[in-house]
Amino acid sequence: MKEQQYIIKNPKCFNLKDIFTCGQCFRWEENEDKSYTGIVKENVINIKKQGNDYVIKSVGNDEIEKLVIDYFDLNRDYKALQEKLSKIDENMEKSIKYGQGIRLLNQDLWETLISFIISANNNIPRIQKIIKRLSKNFGKKIIFENNEYYTFPTAQELKDVSIEKYRELGLGFRDKRIYETTQIILENKVNLQELENNPNTLEVREILLTLPGVGPKVADCILLFSDLKRLEVFPIDVWVNRVMNELYIHGDENKISKKQIEQIAKEKFGNLAGLAQQYLFYWRRDS
């Protein structure tokens, strides 16, 4: 474990609140000084805005510069993507203006998989609490500025955790799904590394769908928010369902099939559908 520091100099399209509250991650907490602290892989990271720059302090074994550039997707030109999407229509223009600072994080695939299985029919505060409890019970402790943090448990670390134990920790009906998915990964029936190397998004999606607890919405969130980083998928949750009906269909949201929404998204946003989804979701939910 080593302490490191790194400064992101004057990044464009980069705002901490947008990044951490737009719904893609569950483990970042805001501090009194407006900085945020979170756990990335096996590193604790604190990030604070200072003028136009962002000062990052970390404790962990990974090399911080590389980690940060990858995690915050710093090599992608969001400005260019925003300009492209803004030209599509005024809805895009408006929602992008609202969520200018969003970046799609490259999160650990395993953590994203389990986190979004937990997210099913759940609310955000509870999802966050459950993940925190899992980490505290089965992850590794890291001390950062005199506080304790816990890494997200690996599949191996969850190997012998029983369904009953999950139920004790408040996972509810998701207990069985987490247990079974963990075993499938451990038995290598689904190989996460292979998924990362597979460029065929539809194929990867099909494989994800075989995992207990992973349906269409969760699969798409994993594809978009993990280091799989497939920007063309379009996760449809209640909010996206709502906003798409209001903006593009003008119908009863209960009677429009998700297939239709998917098709409209594909036609309008093409291979940037996932990014468009994130702007629309964040704007509709929070503004």
Add this chain to the structure above:
DNA sequence: ACTCAGGTATTAC
């Protein structure tokens, strides 16, 4: 007491 929340699995047409 009752509804709702980043859906999925199961069962029945």
Add this chain to the structure above:
DNA sequence: GTAATACCTGAG
């Protein structure tokens, strides 16, 4: 293939 229903939990 598409529709209806149950499902842990805890906050409002």
